[in-house]
Structures are given as structure tokens and as C-alpha cells.
Amino acid sequence: MAALTIATGTGNWFSALALGVTLLKCLLIPTYHSTDFEVHRNWLAITHSLPISQWYYERFSVIFMDVLFVYAVRECCKCIDGKKVGKELTEKPKFILSVLLLWNFGLLIVDHIHFQYNGFLFGLMLLSIARLFQKRHMEGAFLFAVLLHFKHIYLYVAPAYGVYLLRSYCFTANKPDGSIRWKSFSFVRVISLGLVVFLVSALSLGPFLALNQLPQVFSRLFPFKRGLCHAYWAPNFWALYNALDKVLSVIGLKLKFLDPNNIPKASMTSGLVQQFQHTVLPSVTPLATLICTLIAILPSIFCLWFKPQGPRGFLRCLTLCALSSFMFGWHVHEKAILLAILPMSLLSVGKAGDASIFLILTTTGHYSLFPLLFTAPELPIKILLMLLFTIYSISSLKTLFRKEKPLFNWMETFYLLGLGPLEVCCEFVFPFTSWKVKYPFIPLLLTSVYCAVGITYAWFKLYVSVLIDSAIGKTKKQ
Numbered sequence: 001m002a003a004l005t006i007a008t009g010t011g012n013w014f015s016a017l018a019l020g021v022t023l024l025k026c027l028l029i030p031t032y033h034s035t036d037f038e039v040h041r042n043w044l045a046i047t048h049s050l051p052i053s054q055w056y057y058e059r060f061s062v063i064f065m066d067v068l069f070v071y072a073v074r075e076c077c078k079c080i081d082g083k084k085v086g087k088e089l090t091e092k093p094k095f096i097l098s099v100l101l102l103w104n105f106g107l108l109i110v111d112h113i114h115f116q117y118n119g120f121l122f123g124l125m126l127l128s129i130a131r132l133f134q135k136r137h138m139e140g141a142f143l144f145a146v147l148l149h150f151k152h153i154y155l156y157v158a159p160a161y162g163v164y165l166l167r168s169y170c171f172t173a174n175k176p177d178g179s180i181r182w183k184s185f186s187f188v189r190v191i192s193l194g195l196v197v198f199l200v201s202a203l204s205l206g207p208f209l210a211l212n213q214l215p216q217v218f219s220r221l222f223p224f225k226r227g228l229c230h231a232y233w234a235p236n237f238w239a240l241y242n243a244l245d246k247v248l249s250v251i252g253l254k255l256k257f258l259d260p261n262n263i264p265k266a267s268m269t270s271g272l273v274q275q276f277q278h279t280v281l282p283s284v285t286p287l288a289t290l291i292c293t294l295i296a297i298l299p300s301i302f303c304l305w306f307k308p309q310g311p312r313g314f315l316r317c318l319t320l321c322a323l324s325s326f327m328f329g330w331h332v333h334e335k336a337i338l339l340a341i342l343p344m345s346l347l348s349v350g351k352a353g354d355a356s357i358f359l360i361l362t363t364t365g366h367y368s369l370f371p372l373l374f375t376a377p378e379l380p381i382k383i384l385l386m387l388l389f390t391i392y393s394i395s396s397l398k399t400l401f402r403k404e405k406p407l408f409n410w411m412e413t414f415y416l417l418g419l420g421p422l423e424v425c426c427e428f429v430f431p432f433t434s435w436k437v438k439y440p441f442i443p444l445l446l447t448s449v450y451c452a453v454g455i456t457y458a459w460f461k462l463y464v465s466v467l468i469d470s471a472i473g474k475t476k477k478q
Contacts, residue, residue: 013089014077014098018070021102028112028381068123073101076126076346079133079311093349096396100345101126105389106338106366109382113373118335121151122342128161129318129343133311137169138192145197149204152221153336156325159297160318163304165193168314178307227331228284232444234332235368235451237292241281243449249279289330296324300466307470312350316466319343323361323459334372337365337455352401357462359397360412363390364454367419371444379427415454422450 077094089095111119124147131140144161148154170193173184208217233239252258258279277283300320304313322340326332341362348358366386373382398407408416426443435442 013095014074017098017102021108024103025108025112028108068127069119070102070123072123072126072130073098075130076101076133079130080346080349090396091399093400096400097345097349099396100348100393101342103389103392104338104342104345105386106335106341106362106369108385109369109373110335110338113378113381118338121147121154122338124150125154125157126342129311129315129346132164132314137165138196141165141193142196142200145200149200153339156329156339157318157321159301160304160314160321163301164308164314164317166190167305167308168310169193228289230331230333232334232371233448233452234326234334234336235364235448235455236327236329236332237452237456238284238289238328238332239448239452240456241284242278243445245278245281246445248281252280286330289328292328293325296328297321299463300324303466303470309469312347315343315346316354316462319347320459320462320466323455323462327456327459334368337361337368341365348397349400352404352407353465354462355397355401356407356412357458357465359394359407360416360454360461361458362393363416363419364451364458366390367423368447368451368455370423371447383423412457415457418450422446 077097080093080097107119107122124143128140128143128147131137131143141161144154144158148158167180170186170189171180171182171184172186172189173181175181205214205217208214229238229242233242249258253260297320300317304317308314309316319340322336322343326336326340329336341358344354344358344361347354349355366389370382370386373379394407401407426447430436430443
């Protein structure tokens with residue numbers, strides 16, 4: 001705090017925040033790390049010692065350093081509207097946003113305890129978003145193309161980038177009612193964007209194309225044989241679907257509607273990464289999840305095309321694409337929720353409604369990451385860090401929007417407070433019960449299902465907000 005006070009006086013508060021979180025990351029070095037540590041270290045050894053023709057015959061992921069993240073956050077802060085400016089530094093939207101991004105709890109534990117390198121990737125994404133806000137469209141397109149070839153999970157938000165660049169960059173003018181002016185289409189801009197994407201793709205995939213190894217690369221990128229859900233169900237629609245199937249199967253057995261000999265033993269709750277069949281409900285295929293994801297994304301894409309609403313409209317569409325893919329995608333990891341939380345942070349300091357959605361999404365999404373850190377020494381660390389981040393997020397955004405209606409209604413407040421008893425039950429009560437041996441999956445199931453309810457609610461609430469704003473914008477122009 002002393003460093004922050006000194007920096008505030010000289011106008012270097014951002015540097016103080018960045019330095020503070022860097023020191024915290026250093027303190028987390030001795031903590032538990034997952035097997036991802038060995039995976040990433042082994043990948044470095046592979047790329048260093050083996051020729052490129054043998055890289056993708058090893059079953060490991062790519063390692064990246066988060067060198068751009070702090071710079072990207074600073075660039076994003078420059079894009080924030082300064083209309084809501086408080087008297088104190090801590091009440092300014094740019095300061096609040098800097099804390100929400102730099103000190104993001106989920107990114108801290110995933111990168112610096114669980115051990116991954118998402119900071120660099122999210123830095124590229126935030127920097128590309130900032131460039132689009134600054135109307136530097138070619139730079140934004142280039143950065144996103146690079147990001148997409150670094151990690152294919154960002155394919156989820158590619159529709160938002162593609163539609164926005166086509167609508168707001170390749171078409172150079174709108175009609176007075178906001179509809180598209182078709183004659184303003186610029187072939188030069190389309191060719192320029194296409195050339196950027198082609199060059200990045202050629203540089204990234206060209207060597208594997210020359211070696212005739214693209215099928216092998218894609219087999220590593222899209223492992224459909226891993227099953228619908230990860231060992232720990234990501235808190236999405238399929239977690240609720242799996243839980244409902246489990247409940248129906250138990251009821252069916254009790255009422256003797258089902259033959260126990262035809263039911264697989266703990267297929268969905270065995271903790272194994274594999275394909276499985278549902279007992280009562282129809283089993284889900286990769287094609288079904290793709291169709292569900294596309295259906296979920298389409299309304300936000302239509303809004304972005306017909307009523308683009310500038311960079312902010314693009315950001316809301318990007319968040320919805322990320323959330324929809326998280327909700328309905330195949331074999332989604334719980335860590336993928338950060339793909340929606342970080343861009344939603346930028347929206348949270350702009351409108352009270354978006355702040356409310358952000359707080360529900362980030363609190364629930366961050367809590368769903370708790371099972372990643374399952375060793376006893378990290379228990380107080382994760383609880384303390386999440387409490388600090390959550391309390392700051394709620395208090396700062398309440399202060400920022402204190403002249404507007406409350407950010408939560410009674411139902412939302414009750415739900416968020418329920419995370420406390422859930423943590424007590426899973427961490428401090430269940431381990432001492434007789435169920436621990438017979439039903440070891442129960443804490444993970446409860447965490448996944450409870451968080452899935454909150455994330456589904458936030459997704460639905462954001463969608464309603466986008467559709468209403470689009471309709472209001474259309475009515476005003478008429």
C-alpha cells in the first residue's frame with residue numbers, strides 16, 4: 001500500500017499495481033503445481049531437441065510466456081470512457097479495471113499455482129481488442145490471427161472478430177437508420193485482411209503442410225475421443241445434463257424401471273478422461289455440441305451485424321461467443337471460463353447491468369476453479385485470494401455505480417452467499433463422512449452443478465441484455 005501511495009502521487013499507479021501483482025506471483029512459486037508443469041517443460045525439450053517433423057507426434061501442449069499481459073491491460077485502460085470519474089483514484093474506472101485484470105484471481109491460480117501460461121495469450125487477445133477500440137483494425141486482425149495460431153481455443157471467439165471486421169471495417173458507411181450501406185464495401189480492405197490472415201497461417205502451418213503432417217497436427221488439436229466432459233465437469237450445460245441423467249438413473253433403479261445390469265458403473269463420475277454413454281437421456285455426440293454451440297452464438301452474431309453498436313457491441317458479442325462455447329462445447333475445461341471473464345471485465349466498468357453480470361460470472365467461475373488446487377497447503381491461499389478479489393470487485397463496482405439501482409437482487413445475493421456453505425461442506429465436512437470412500441465424486445459434482453447454475457444464469461442475463469439493447473437502439477433510430 002505504501003508503494004501504491006507513492007505511485008499515486010507521481011501518477012504511476014499502474015506501475016505500482018503491476019509491481020504488486022508481480023511480487024505476489026513470486027511468493028506463489030513454492031506452491032503446488034500440476035502435471036502441466038512437466039508437460040510444458042517437456043514441450044520445451046521437444047521443440048529444442050527434435051526436428052519440426054516430430055513435434056506433433058508427442059502428446060503435449062505448447063508453452064508461452066505471459067510477456068504482453070501487463071502492456072495489454074494498460075492499452076485496454078486507455079480505451080475506457082472517462083465519463084464516470086470519481087474524486088478518489090480508487091473510484092476511477094481505469095484504476096478499477098486495472099485491478100480486475102492484473103489481479104484476476106482465476107488467472108493467478110491457473111498460471112502461477114496450477115502452472116500454465118495463459119497470461120501471454122490473454123495479453124494478445126486484450127491487445128487485439130484494444131486495437132479495435134482504437135480503430136487500428138489491421139493491427140487487431142493481425143494480433144488475433146497470431147493468437148489463433150498460438151492456441152486454437154480462441155476459435156470460439158473468431159466469429160465475433162470476423163463479423164465485426166467485415167461489418168465495421170470492410171463496409172465503410174451506414175445508412176441514417178444504422179443499416180448497412182452496401183455500396184460502401186471496400187474490396188481493398190477485404191483483400192488486406194485476407195492477406196494478413198493468409199500470411200500468418202502460411203507461416204504457422206506451412207512447415208507442416210510441406211511435410212504432409214497437417215492431419216497429424218489437427219488430430220492433436222481436436223481430440224474428439226476424450227469424451228463430452230473432462231474428468232471434473234466444467235460448470236456448463238452438459239454438467240446439468242449429466243447430473244439430470246444421474247438423478248433419473250437413480251430414480252429409475254429405485255422404481256425398477258431400469259435394469260442395473262445394463263447400466264455402466266460410474267461412467268461419468270469415474271474421474272477418467274474417456275467417452276461414455278448416458279443412461280436415461282440421449283448420449284451427446286461432437287456434432288450435437290457443435291450444432292448447439294452454433295445455435296447459441298448466432299443471435300449475438302446477428303445483433304453484431306445488423307446493429308453493431310461499435311467496439312462495445314463487438315466486445316459483448318465476443319463475450320457471448322466465449323460463454324456460449326463454454327456452455328455447449330465438446331470436452332470443455334473449467335479453465336476456459338477465463339475466456340469470458342477477462343473481456344467481461346472491460347464491460348463491467350461501463351454499465352451497471354454489465355457490472356452485475358460480471359460479478360455473478362466471475363465469482364461463480366472463479367469458485368469453479370477451486371478443484372484445480374486440491375492439496376491442503378493451497379486451501380487457505382485460494383480461499384484468501386478469492387475473498388480479497390471478490391470483496392474488492394463487489395465493493396469497487398458498487399461504489400462506481402452507487403447512484404444506480406443495486407447490482408444484485410435478493411435471489412442473486414442468496415445464490416452467491418451459498419458458495420460459502422458449499423465450500424464448508426466440500427472441504428471440511430464431507431472428508432469426515434462415510435461417503436468419502438463410497439462416493440468420492442460428490443464434492444466435484446456439487447461444485448460443478450452449483451456453479452453451472454450461476455454461469456448459465458449469467459449467460460442468459462447477458463444475452464437478454466444484448467437483445468434488449470439492440471431492440472432499443474432500433475426503436476430510437478426509427
